[in-house]
Amino acid sequence: MRIAVDASGGEYAPKEIVTGAIKAAEEYKVDIILVGEKSILHVLSHRHLGKSGLTITEASQSIELGESPVKAVQRKPDSSIVVGVNLVRDGTASAFVSAGNTGAVVCAALFNLGKIDGIERPALGSILALTPTNPALLIDAGVNVDCRPRFLVQFAQLGSTYMQHLLGINSPRVGLLSNGEEETKGNRLTQESYRLLRKTNLNFIGNVEGQDILNSTADVIVTDGFTGNIVLKTIEGLGDTFLSSLRQVGHLFSCASHLQARTLLRDIRMSSWAKRMDYREHGGAYLLGINGNIVIAHGRSQARAIMNAIGLAKLTVEHGITPTIKEKSHEQTNYS
């Protein structure tokens, strides 16, 4: 399996991206196509080129974080994002991973891969805990800031299918994020969405609240991309603060000899709920509703986050959620 990786996208590009991609190639036994400026990528990866199927595909342009997505995609056909998406379109890669401009990745995917039947808007699905215990998918985690009720129904359908395929959950419980459990709660968007969701054949369990997000109440948590983005970033912000506090305590413990407490502390740090607050662990979000596998990693992704994002891409390809084009030979783009 070949996975294309945007080596020019994100705050820590290209170095951390390349490091993460090399680690992923070893860890997950996948071939990696680094997409970006050949000369720089060659310097960063020449020791690994050829080994573990690592190759480079040139992309002379890059789209910056602040750029307007639509314009940037149109004006920069040789950007790492457009080139990467096209590798998926052409069947050269099974998936594309980018920590770059989210809007631009979504636009390039929309333009060049297209939407799947029956879906009007693609949406970002972010798994809040990639563990066997109680993961939940938050959808839309940030693409569609203004939504119509029927979009939310489509997000629910996409999310439900994704969780069925990816994690083998038989009938995923779908919850609608709202400001109260009762049907009468919510804003105009969620009240109407509630009525529509009840008519579907999804396992719709009604409204869920903020405190339910980490409680394993629902397998799929449906919301608009504005609210989803804010919730996700709030959780990440708290996770960062929490983990740094635990590290402080952990540091003192490492000098101490109280084995029981040290073990418990490690358990907490490694536990699913601490991990699910850490974006470095959950490895990015999957773009649902597109004819191709696209994983969008956090803009602040360093090597570990990129490695996990590639892991998520592999898992998603293996579970065949999105109709993918059969991989073609990739000889012409090899650099090594």
Next chain:
Amino acid sequence: MRIAVDASGGEYAPKEIVTGAIKAAEEYKVDIILVGEKSILHVLSHRHLGKSGLTITEASQSIELGESPVKAVQRKPDSSIVVGVNLVRDGTASAFVSAGNTGAVVCAALFNLGKIDGIERPALGSILALTPTNPALLIDAGVNVDCRPRFLVQFAQLGSTYMQHLLGINSPRVGLLSNGEEETKGNRLTQESYRLLRKTNLNFIGNVEGQDILNSTADVIVTDGFTGNIVLKTIEGLGDTFLSSLRQVGHLFSCASHLQARTLLRDIRMSSWAKRMDYREHGGAYLLGINGNIVIAHGRSQARAIMNAIGLAKLTVEHGITPTIKEKSHEQTNYS
């Protein structure tokens, strides 16, 4: 100063409410009017009646959590919520604290106290850390689920004034909660609100994101009541999980002898950021934009949370944020 307390509102009413009110009377040196069923309240508080200015005012009805606010307020004129609000209207109490049906408290306040000039919608302001270091006010924390841009501007004005008066912050930094820092980010509501906020004489610092909420980036974080409620409950949910983890570690530490680590752990637990995630500490939210002082406590409030909510009410009355009617004599309502 007399503060009326809804003894029938919330999951733990009346026992925890009464316990919290008695503690607050001692702690904050305020007179308390318990509003609810006389017979029950007398049993629960008879040892304290008369002492510390504790009195009872009869309210034979109570509004349940699931009831429709407008109808409930209209049909139950002798409910603890309506009676409590009227004690403020009549000048018998300087403030009213309730952990009951939020919508009903807002309706009763709107109907019986009225809005202050220039404000179309009252909003809930929730202080995320009542500490001297870096508290931030989240407004609207849950009243107005569907908003117009000008409402958000009014929330910003209310929040800014509140933080100036309450905490003496000279020119509170006002941030608009959005899905990105750039002006171009946001949904239709926040994009238009951004343009309006820039024209005000507020210290508007632009958009803030989820991870900025606990970062002391802004003193006032403006959002609609739907998003605000979800964010607040997400933080509370994480706070609960976090605190219970710390308690686990703390329990082991209490048996251990490693003083340095034990001290650090206590510091973390007591630190502002841990506290600000704990609704029991921040004592509820203040209803801004109303002619009277109303504090809405968490529905799950136990004694400690109620005590803190009464403390917040006292602080707010003392800082004269809302034009209040001068307290009148309260002889006729004394029960003891």
